[in-house]
Amino acid sequence: MQFTLEDITADEVERRMAVYGPLADTVRDLIDAVIRTEVDETVVTEANARLTAVVESLRANQIDGAFGVRHTAEGIGMPWGNAVIGLRNAIAPPLQVLKHPDGLVTADFTLGAAYEGPPGCVHGGVCAMLLDHVLGQAGSADDVPCYTGTLKMRYLRPTRLGPLHAEAIITEREGRKKIVRGAISDADGETVTAEGVFIVPKDWAGVMPESARIPPR
């Protein structure tokens, strides 16, 4: 598992974000539209033909495999394929995770039709995925990255699709292990709580170069 140096300027990062962010936003909108459309089926078939052509145009030149986690020499993270926060990943909500001075990390986001499990509610696995990431970023808030070792979820009540809040913080440390706790809440309070053991890998310094220790945004 390696992080990749991409030696570009901050301006170039911004420029690329302005190109790929809107594309992923449109595809995210497309996913929602495909789930909810009630148009005539001939329109659906035509849309599929146009989309197939778009996919072909994008695949004319592409990388092998996944995007990876790239960073600039200045330490700007570009985890753009990430399933939770990836700028280029239309499957990601995407979460904008904020890091507060006391170590708390928070994210406010809205989940729509693409994240449904029980009727009108968020899929339990989606809650686990989002909390895994938010707890992971809280565990890494001291700039020493850690990986999920164990993650326990408690589903208190169904999480309705719509506006939600997630937060997490390190509550205990023991050597390379950090216990991180967090929750997803709606307007009426917590719906899912999570507790995880996050572990700094033995060889983390080799895995993540000094220049990349600023957590990905």
Ligand SMILES: CCCCCCCC(=O)SCCNC(=O)CCNC(=O)[C@H](O)C(C)(C)COP(=O)(O)OP(=O)(O)OC[C@H]1O[C@@H](n2cnc3c(N)ncnc32)[C@H](O)[C@@H]1OP(=O)(O)O
């Ligand atoms: C900044 C961005 C944040 C994003 C966060 C996103 C979170 C993620 O999704 S990470 C991906 C999912 N997680 C993974 O793929 C991790 C896969 N596992 C691993 O890489 C390794 O097993 C790893 C790093 C967790 C531990 O490996 P290693 O460093 O060799 O641990 P090891 O030396 O055996 O054990 C260290 C301590 O941790 C404990 N431990 C090891 N594995 C686990 C585990 N799975 N659960 C709980 N405790 C564990 C050991 O018991 C030991 O404890 P103690 O010091 O008290 O004896």
